[in-house]
Amino acid sequence: MINSIPRKYLFSKGVDQYFTEVYLAYKFVVRFFKEASRPPFHLREIINQCFEIGVKSLPLITLTGFIIGIVFTQQSRPSLSEFGATSWLPSLVSIAIVRALGALVTALICAGKVGSSIGAELGSMKVTEQIEAMEVSAINPFKYLVVTRVIATTITIPVLGLCCGFVALLGSYLNVHSFESTSIVSFFNNGFSTITFIDIFSSLFKSLAYGFTIGIVGCYKGYHAVKGTRGVGRAANQAVVLAMFLIFIEEVVIVQMANWIRYY
């Protein structure tokens, strides 16, 4: 319950704190899987959270996706037209969006928007003793607050990523249509001809990983917020920074894995 940093340092204060933090985070993740696998499941709260996270982020995600689609297509055109290869635009853009941009952009936006709000919400519940209030009324706050939110982000962020990708392709199509007057059918035919099952699968897998990361990091930082309003601010801030950092690492690792599967 109370996690005190040891007094006599093994190495130095900073190093010890770092390892304590890693250990606490590890225990937090293990606890998540333990608690998530046992009833009660608070389905209604999970649905609430999905709604909260999904619906509130949807406008921003679709707008960003749309703009990325248009701008990316627009900016890629000159290089391709040098070789007279503007007909490759749909497949180029599709590959970029499906393999990387859709999932990644969604994850980064959600790390900022959803991660910080989870961190701040749980952080303020922690410092105003609301989490303890749940505990003393025999409600498991970890289950009710953490498990539901992490499951919600893990479900919602892939869906948002899908929306983002779809709208980006739509934006790209509009741009291609207005310059090269391609029909929508041939745009998507052309675009998807180069997309493989592995591309879609790895993107989906990435999105799931990002969603989980955003949820668990936000909850971890909020749940371990230290007393005071500064603690809440720090929790929100660190939730975003750490989630983004982990997302980039996951991106690199999963891309390597996908390439390995693709070529062997």
Added chain:
Amino acid sequence: MEEQKHITNEEPVISIKGLYKSFDELEILKDISLEVFRGENMVVLGRSGAGKSVLIKILVGLITPDKGIVKVFGQQVNKLSPKDLNTLRLRMGFSFQSSALYDSMNVRQNLEFPLTMNVKNLSRQEINNKVEEVLHAVGLIEKINEMPSDLSGGQRKRIGIARTLILNPEIMLYDEPTSGLDPTTSQEINTLINEVQKKYNTTSIIITHDLTCAKKTGDRIAMLSNGKFVKIGNFEEVFNPDKYQEDDKQIKSFFNYNFIQ
């Protein structure tokens, strides 16, 4: 208040023996022992930072003690499995110093939440009845649809008390029920505490540094100072100026402070 209520051969509802707790190297509680009997209002007095909140958080298992035996209804709190601990917690109500209302929920939802999460298969009607009953008990039925942020400090305290009453606790733990309130509102809370004890027949521990509250609500008073109980007894015993000894400075200053004000 009038007479000592406990019968000495009765099992205490709460018993603490040789309790120690420190945070890092800061010793907060040193060798605390206390027994509270059924139906009794026990007041714990002490300065800010004396460790009063730590003490009652240990009673509900929010903080684990370093050493000592803490028994509630004969069960040792820090040795219970999570499931048994929850069963025990349902028999105890904990009113937080900060009220700790869920600020994303309105008053009604705040009250329903512990009920619906712990008692399955209640009908809508039963839930509403229970919510209205406890709101009537604390006299705030008209605030049923407001958000906690729209309530005053005293109202929040009372809703906090109502939220613990909804599970029919046998023990009530009040953490500074009157702190930060004006004398009239404090008086209302004191009356409420006594009414709750009568109506729900609870055993209570009331943490406070407000002497009026101690006098009005306490059957017995325990003075916490430097991590120890320096005196336990009824109000007259603890605050009899004739009985002051030189080393009772703590009590003296407490007494002066409260009554000169």
